[in-house]
Amino acid sequence: MKLLKETLMHFKPYWKGLLIAFACSLVGGVFTIFPPVLTGKIVDGIVSDTSGRIIGWMIAGVMFSFLFKVVFESLQELLQVRIGLDVITDMQLRAFRRLHKTPMSFFTTTPRGDMLYRLTHDVESVQNLNNTVIPRFVQQLISAVAAFTAVISLYWPAAVIMVGVFAIYLYPSFKIGTKVRKMGAVQRDMSADMYSHLQESIESIRLVRTFQTQSKEIKTQEEKLTKWKNFSIRLALIGKVNWRLGNLFNIATPGVVMLVGGLSVWQDKITIGTLVATLSFIPIMFMPVRSLAENALIIQQAIPALQRIYEYFDLPQEHNDNLPGIGQIKGSIQMDDIWFKYPGTEHFVLKGVTLKMESGTHIGIVGTSGGGKSTLVQVLLGLFNPDKGSVHIDHKNLNEYNRNSFRQQVGVVSQETFLLNSTLRKNLLYGRPEASQAELDEACEAAGLTELITSLTEGYETIVGERGLKLSGGQRQRVALARAILRHPPVLIFDEATSSLDGETEERVQASLEELIPGRTTITIAHRLVTVRNADKIILLDKGVAAEEGTHEELLALRGQYYQLYMAQYSELEKESAV
Ligand SMILES: Nc1ncnc2c1ncn2[C@@H]1O[C@H](COP(=O)(O)OP(=O)(O)OP(=O)(O)O)[C@@H](O)[C@H]1O
Numbered sequence: 001m002k003l004l005k006e007t008l009m010h011f012k013p014y015w016k017g018l019l020i021a022f023a024c025s026l027v028g029g030v031f032t033i034f035p036p037v038l039t040g041k042i043v044d045g046i047v048s049d050t051s052g053r054i055i056g057w058m059i060a061g062v063m064f065s066f067l068f069k070v071v072f073e074s075l076q077e078l079l080q081v082r083i084g085l086d087v088i089t090d091m092q093l094r095a096f097r098r099l100h101k102t103p104m105s106f107f108t109t110t111p112r113g114d115m116l117y118r119l120t121h122d123v124e125s126v127q128n129l130n131n132t133v134i135p136r137f138v139q140q141l142i143s144a145v146a147a148f149t150a151v152i153s154l155y156w157p158a159a160v161i162m163v164g165v166f167a168i169y170l171y172p173s174f175k176i177g178t179k180v181r182k183m184g185a186v187q188r189d190m191s192a193d194m195y196s197h198l199q200e201s202i203e204s205i206r207l208v209r210t211f212q213t214q215s216k217e218i219k220t221q222e223e224k225l226t227k228w229k230n231f232s233i234r235l236a237l238i239g240k241v242n243w244r245l246g247n248l249f250n251i252a253t254p255g256v257v258m259l260v261g262g263l264s265v266w267q268d269k270i271t272i273g274t275l276v277a278t279l280s281f282i283p284i285m286f287m288p289v290r291s292l293a294e295n296a297l298i299i300q301q302a303i304p305a306l307q308r309i310y311e312y313f314d315l316p317q318e319h320n321d322n323l324p325g326i327g328q329i330k331g332s333i334q335m336d337d338i339w340f341k342y343p344g345t346e347h348f349v350l351k352g353v354t355l356k357m358e359s360g361t362h363i364g365i366v367g368t369s370g371g372g373k374s375t376l377v378q379v380l381l382g383l384f385n386p387d388k389g390s391v392h393i394d395h396k397n398l399n400e401y402n403r404n405s406f407r408q409q410v411g412v413v414s415q416e417t418f419l420l421n422s423t424l425r426k427n428l429l430y431g432r433p434e435a436s437q438a439e440l441d442e443a444c445e446a447a448g449l450t451e452l453i454t455s456l457t458e459g460y461e462t463i464v465g466e467r468g469l470k471l472s473g474g475q476r477q478r479v480a481l482a483r484a485i486l487r488h489p490p491v492l493i494f495d496e497a498t499s500s501l502d503g504e505t506e507e508r509v510q511a512s513l514e515e516l517i518p519g520r521t522t523i524t525i526a527h528r529l530v531t532v533r534n535a536d537k538i539i540l541l542d543k544g545v546a547a548e549e550g551t552h553e554e555l556l557a558l559r560g561q562y563y564q565l566y567m568a569q570y571s572e573l574e575k576e577s578a579v
Pocket residue numbers: 108342343345349368369370371372373374375376
């Protein structure tokens with residue numbers, strides 16, 4: 001019921017077009033009546049020796065009726081296909097929009113393949129239903145109603161026989177239909193699961209090759225495929241039973257009508273022509289039922305697909321769209337007693353972390369791997385909601401504002417840089433497409449990219465990413481740096497921003513960063529403690545707890561974990577320089 005309501009809601013904006021389509025269908029339906037009726041009259045005319053001229057006119061009438069029927073039904077079909085495409089576009093966009101508003105936790109718990117499957121294959125299945133099955137079914141249904149009305153007025157016992165046949169056919173057909181629909185939903189989930197595995201396997205091809213796990217990957221896919229195939233065979237068999245059942249009734253009905261009708265002709269109650277016309281109407285009346293059985297596969301795929309798309313309309317939203325923007329921020333940050341665990345996990349990753357920053361100050365976050373450094377930043381950005389605690393920006397509770405308005409004012413350079421499969425220019429301007437060429441050049445210079453760009457024959461227009469020039473880890477990080485610099489954000493976050501750079505480049509980029517930092521609130525996450533030595537404050541996160549806090553000198557003086565880490569790295573550096 002909800003499915004129907006939701007679907008009707010999507011069609012509502014197009015009601016005018018639908019009305020015209022329906023009117024065309026009605027006219028087409030009326031013209032369906034003429035050929036059988038005229039054929040009956042022609043038969044009667046031949047039997048009773050009517051003049052050839054009149055019979056000729058009647059034959060012309062049959063042909064013109066067909067022609068009008070085709071014209072009006074084509075118009076209806078065209079209109080409905082157009083509306084069907086409009087609706088499917090609306091649905092896909094609505095689901096996609098919602099996906100972009102849903103909390104990050106959804107993306108960390110849902111396989112990407114499943115998301116893609118819904119937005120492509122499921123949408124395609126609904127499109128098949130919308131563009132072929134429904135327009136035809138509407139026509140056939142209207143023609144069937146017109147034919148039924150004609151049969152009542154021509155020879156009502158045939159109409160009674162038809163109703164009786166339908167009544168007998170409907171029950172098993174409904175039962176099989178329900179089973180087919182349920183199985184269709186299972187088949188859909190199986191397909192999505194298979195798609196997810198394929199996607200994951202292809203995406204991790206390097207890992208697969210390195211660890212030589214091809215045969216395991218292929219075996220998993222084979223198992224999934226075999227399960228899917230066997231299930232699909234069962235489903236197809238049940239679908240065919242339904243179709244055959246429809247055929248059986250379609251063949252049996254004219255036989256019964258012929259028997260009863262023949263008796264009426266013999267008793268002079270009706271003419272042979274009337275019986276011929278009535279018999280011609282039977283296939284038209286059966287058409288919608290046959291069509292449903294024939295298209296069972298498309299329907300059975302589309303209904304669960306529709307359900308799966310609709311599930312995305314109800315995804316939770318990260319924040320309410322109506323919340324006000326936070327406005328231009330200065331950059332003071334206060335995170336109070338933050339407790340956080342990832343959805344679906346048991347252990348807290350952050351356990352009562354507090355972080356206070358005046359605008360324009362620089363904080364370094366260091367600590368053991370897995371200590372919660374990156375997680376803290378994600379909570380700050382509002383990508384994940386803390387289980388307890390609050391985040392205030394410029395003394396405003398982030399929960400009461402549209403988070404996007406805050407994120408727009410933050411420049412993030414993280415360990416992983418995503419590159420679009422596009423030109424270097426588009427990649428660099430990703431966060432600020434309107435920046436001038438001079439600003440772009442300046443940002444690239446600051447990020448240490450100028451050398452690379454001048455060495456490329458196509459410069460900024462070089463295609464990078466999946467199907468273009470492959471950038472090294474360090475080059476990617478510099479692209480991310482340039483992106484951040486271009487935004488002139490009041491808040492900067494560097495999460496291992498220079499970790500993939502070689503020593504010399506790191507020094508250069510670090511110097512650019514140092515130039516960028518003054519006046520901006522900056523959080524630097526680093527493994528190498530020298531990177532954060534100049535920070536106003538350093539926090540050492542250990543197993544989700546801020547274990548130590550202070551300036552570099554204060555922390556060294558503490559002789560605690562920071563001191564030990566520093567000494568370990570310091571002696572490493574010494575060893576390196578000694579070699
Ligand atoms: N999406 C996730 N789902 C579940 N657990 C996660 C997720 N992301 C991170 N974790 C866990 O949270 C903990 C903290 O991870 P986080 O990435 O914040 O650590 P980190 O201090 O930044 O580590 P590193 O220095 O190695 O980057 C780790 O134990 C990690 O396994």
